[in-house]
Amino acid sequence: MATHATASAPALPVSIEDIRAAHMRIADAIVRTPTLVSKTLSEMTGAKVYLKFENLQFTAAYKERGALNTLLQLDEAARAKGVIAASAGNHAQGVAYHAHRLGIPSTIVMPRNTPTVKVTQTEGHGATVILEGDTFDAAYAHARELEAERGYTFVHPFDDPRIIAGQGTTAIEMLEDAPYIDTFVTPIGGGGLISGMATVARASGRDIEVIGVQAELFPSMYNRINGTNMACAGDTLAEGIAVKAPGQITGRMVEALVDDIVLVSERSLEEAVSLLLQIEKTVVEGAGSAGLAALLAYPERFKGKTVGIVLCGGNIDTRLLANVLLRDLARSGRLARLRIRLQDQPGALYNVARIFDQQRANIIEVYHQRVFTTLPAKGLITDIECETRDAKHLDRLIEALRTGGYEVSQVELA
CATH class of the missing domain: 3.40.50.1100 (Rossmann fold)
Known part of the structure; x- marks a missing residue:
């Protein structure tokens, strides 16, 4: 996609000098968030994975950088009006x-x-x-x-050179802390963050690959760069990058500087949010997990690379986070709902529960269904929600129930 020779082209509205100046301007008033290697995620993905914890900013997102860089360049009259x-x-x-x-x-x-x-x-x-x-x-x-x-002075969320320069300071810090990064995998919504990061990458003196990530439901920059016309709609976990139309300035910069854009599914985003909480003990929103989601979805593409990922935000609704975690437990076989057909007679539920006990599976909830069922009047359906150690343990439980003469099916997630 990108032709790297264009990196120093005067037509591009943001230069490495702009980003360095922005970094000096804002450094005292933002958190110098850490860039840390994740041994476990590196082992899982086959890449050496560095994470930039921008979810540790005061407002839990990198967006402060561009906003502050813009505000600090306003003259007194603009400041007074607001x-x-x-x-x-x-x-x-x-x-x-x-x-x-x-x-x-x-x-x-x-x-x-x-x-x-x-x-x-x-x-x-x-x-x-x-x-x-x-x-x-x-x-x-x-x-x-x-x-x-x-x-008033309008502060654009992404399509402004001052915003882009501020967001690019993220990459300056990453390369200072982890100078051997050879690949940036960066979420794209409007394109402000990746435009700034790609500018830093091209000025680094090394061949750093820059890969953008968008949710499959909102491939707006992907469409623009590749000439495709996929729909941008739907209820994505990554609402922070659910942008229907990318910026004009950022579009030009992405076209000139970014190597490729990949799309990730909702399932990959959910898995990434869950893994970051379990492994790194850090909370990210859907958009903040997009970089890791790309590594999970395309492992061969990043195998052997030294990858820098920005955890760009941590503002996720707690109820939504709970749902994501529970769905991940279900997909990994540690939480399941089994639908079992029983005879409506004394001891039926007790006998089923005994099999759960023998298999050391923990019953969480039981849903008895007598009325709304297609079974005869003397038949009933019981849904049992249970905890198991892993997928193999769940398979053993289902096999034991079938051996005991029960019809069993698993209620699957979407």
């Missing part, structure tokens, strides 16, 4: 937090269906929140209207 942004996510938090810290009034326009917790968090950082429209596009349009009416 800034405005359209976002329901990490960009809102980054703008609100640093604007408040710098004494700059901030207004954030969010769609009306934004979860209350996000509205409250943004207001907690000192911003005025306006709820407008049912979609991000409607909120964005309203923010641009207010910008024109009131003289």
Whole structure:
């Protein structure tokens, strides 16, 4: 995709000098998050995996970098009038937090269906929140209207050279801490982060491969670069990169500097979120897990590489996180729901429970179904939710139940 000779082309709006200047500008007011090797993930994937823990920023996302770099370059008149942004996510938090810290009034326009917790968090950082429209596009349009009416400065979530330069500081720190990284695997929504990181990679003096990652449900930058027309819609775990239309500036930069873009499934994103919590004891949102999801989905592609991944955000709803973890337990065979056909007579459930006991499988819940079933009146279906050690243990349990004369089926996940 990329022709690396274009890296120093004057047409590109962000240079390595811009990113170095941004790093000096913002360094004192952001967290210098660690870049650490993950031995376990390296063993699992066959690559040497370095993780950049941007979920440890104060607002739990890298978006602070670009927001702060932009705010610090405003003149006094612009600071006095204030800034405005359209976002329901990490960009809102980054703008609100640093604007408040710098004494700059901030207004954030969010769609009306934004979860209350996000509205409250943004207001907690000192911003005025306006709820407008049912979609991000409607909120964005309203923010641009207010910008024109009131003289605010609009802080774009990705399509602005100052934002891109700020996000690129992530790669500067990664290469300082892990200079042998030869591949960046980076999530793409609007493209601000990967545009900055690719600029740093091309200026490094080494041949660092830059691979973008998008959710299969929102392949907007992939479409733009490859000339495809896949739909951008659906309920993705990675809502932070669920962007329907990539930026104009970022689109040009990705085309010039990025080697390839891969797509990852919802299942891979869920698995990555779960693994990062279990192995690294760190919470990431769906978008933050996309880099690892790509390694899990395309192991041959990254085998033997020294890979740098940005855990770009950690703002995930706790109930959603619980669902992801439970679904992962089910897929790995450690949690299962078995549907068993019984005779409706005394001792039937007791006899089934004895087999669970003999196999050392823990029963969590029992669902007895007598009425809503296609079985005869004297037949019944019992769903038993249980814990097992692993998939092999579950297989032994099912075999023991069948040997005991029971019809058993497993209730599968999507």
